[in-house]
Amino acid sequence: MEKGTILNKLHFILFMVLTVVLSAIITIVIYIFIAMVGMKGQRILSVSNIVKELKNTQDGYSLSNEAMDTLKQNHCFAFLMNEDGNVIWEYAKPKDVPDEFSLQEVASFSRWYLKDYPVLNWKYESGIFVLGYPKNTLWKYTVEMPNSQIELLIKWMIPMMLFIMSCIFTVGAIWNKKVLHNQDKERTEWIAGVSHDIRTPLTMILGYAKELSEPQTITNEQKEQAQIILRQSQRIKVLVEDFNMANKLTYGMLTIDKKKVKLSAVLRQVVADIMNAGMNDCYEISLELSEDCIAKVDEKLLYRAVTNLVRNSINHNPLGCHITVSCQKIRFGSLIRVQDDGCGYEKEIRKHRRVTSKKLNAHGLGLIIVNRIMKAHHGTLKLYNKGGAVAELRFLRAR
């Protein structure tokens, strides 16, 4: 449920995507490498090796049996040409290949094809040894490129790779964000659904507990028990509502309607409503309001945040306390302070000036909601103890 997990999840998924992409690239590179090496070994006979097997004896030229077998297996042919362009030895030379070659023809087949047969050459004594392959078995073209261009390509190789990688990364991140947003939406809807299902039975518990706690026919003890049921179910009611609210705030599923608001008016309303709802005499609330504090906020959410803080002061000081609610202009905006003279915030919350959700868990959902509301407003929440609990909400100046 916490933001921490969702961030971790984001990182994890990004990492996974990146890994998959990189491993795909590496696999392709390795594959191409193996394929090339393999081709060299299996398909292209090495001319230099065959040439070594050709011996000039008294009876003329002869190729070893071994080499001949290899040529036969590969359906290759071979011939030897002297410096005048005449064929002086041959092995399985096709009929359409002539017996003598002009200088022009030699220059041509040394680079490309001989009568459509792919051929490779090697110098032998004063002539040329030619190894020919069957038609359509070998791709043979030469590549030429200016030196400057090759240098340029090498120079830009790393930036290019980085660019491609960042492209992949961005696409992955966007796609991933979309997936996560859908997940968040599903989760929020699910939680809203569950709290919906809790509401109906809770309505009945509240209704009947109230009825039970009233009539005179039952004993005082039973009446007290009925009142406990009533109080506790009211607590569940608040919890379910808070939980739903915190959840919606966490996943950004709440529309935030920011308007210029006079802070003193909202604070007065909060205090008036708390007093109207009935407050024990042991609590006292005083106001120190500066009337010229204007901030661009969602009025309902601000009302909620301040109500939570004042209610916290009341709930955590059952023996009573004095609560001061104030607002004032500060350099970059406005500051709302809710302060009491009670027992203060627990150690874990106070020690961490920057409030994390984990630390706030112990304090119930109230402060989490305040924290989330402040985040949604790009404001800050600061909690500390000074003669009691102090909570400070800072809003940036309304533009």
Next chain:
Amino acid sequence: MNYTARKILLVEDETDILLMERKLLIKEGYESIFTASDCGQAMKKVADIQPHLIVLDIMLPDGNGFELYQSIRKITDAPILFLSARDEDADRIAGLGLGADDYITKPFLPEELLLRIRNVLIRAYREDNEASQDVLWLSDTMVDWGGGMVCRNGKDVMLTAKEYQILQKLAENRGNIVTIDCLCDTLWQGENFGYENTLMVHIRRLREKLEKDPSNPKWLLTVRGLGYKLVK
């Protein structure tokens, strides 16, 4: 006609909740309560019994409450209250946007339901109510809303428009604090900056008309820093 004599139709698909609501209303003194558990039944009962107030659940087995609302509106102008387990702002806005008189979310406190039903009934049938509803008594002082005046010791004093508005707002929230901002907003819609002092002048004049000892008020109290309150 007393508001508890009004006919109320409850539309809700959960039998247990329906029973509970019925019990609550009977205990409060309501005499004619009718129930329906789906849209079809509800439409039939609305036509048959012509209820004065209808409480609608939003999720019903054969349709939703918003659609039912529109069908009912074609037959009757009786006030309609939505009662739903959905607390999404969108639903609330949809319900009130249709023109519903109130929107209550489950779980509700029994008192809350009763109070809201009562308020809607009183508001909707104001002109039918007895004369006593149009008058506010503050011990021996009588405020006559219809005439816009205060009657004390046999003498009638007229209220100014602003005084009338202030007193009405306070009477609507009798027993509760109404903030300065809320009062200013009622009197000077929207432009309520710097009117606090003017408000104070109006309150002082109002006290002179209502209170025996205006400098030591018994009814119209100041809650320092917050606002004003009309004592119950």
